[in-house]
Amino acid sequence: MKPSYRLRQVANALNLSTALGLLLAVTAARGPRGVRRGPDGLLVAGGYRPPFPVASVFTVGNVVLLRGDASRLADGSRLMRHEARHATQYAWCLGLPMIPLYGVCAAASMLLCGDWASFNPFERRAGLADGGYERRPLRPFLRRLGGGAPEPPGPA
Template structure:
């Protein structure tokens, strides 16, 4: 693991975003899937079953909560890289404070173009294509 990834892990532990991610994993995943280490110092929690958020995968701190089995995500390096960029965003944007910022940006994106990602700067900086998103035009252009 690179030094920058280790630093991200430390910052996300101190800002409490990774502990929050582990708490969500404990509350929202099937115990059979468990936690799996992923490249870049990420932790994959498979079997996420709570209804919110509706995304197939989402990140809190260094924890990627995934609706499928962890091995399934490990076979999707682009999506894993996308989620790793979100982990870095938690380190840069004051940990759990990123959650309300993200929600506001998702709401603006939904109003502008009809989806939560196209005009959400967090998703755009994480790589829309890597996250499996298609960029949509603003509603006033269609």
């Protein structure tokens, strides 16, 4: 494993975000038997059942949780790379503070363009297309207020 992935793994263990991800995997997914090793120090847990969050795949610490069978998320897929970037974001955000920060950014994106991802910097930095998101423009009245100013730069 690359040193950067090992550092991410240790940081997310120390900041307790991976512990929360495992707790969710055990209580809200298929239990400890449903957790498998993924690439680069990640863990993958299938069978997540609660309605929140609405995403079909999401990451908490170094744990990638998904609805349905964990084997459907291929280790080298674009979606897995997207989720791995979120694991790195947990390390940079010092763990659990990422959850409310992500929520605020998702709500702001919803207000700006009508979806949770397009103007959410966490999703943009993880790669919108890799996560299966389509980049949407600002709402029309906001484009008019901005005088036709271009959209902010950043990963699409």
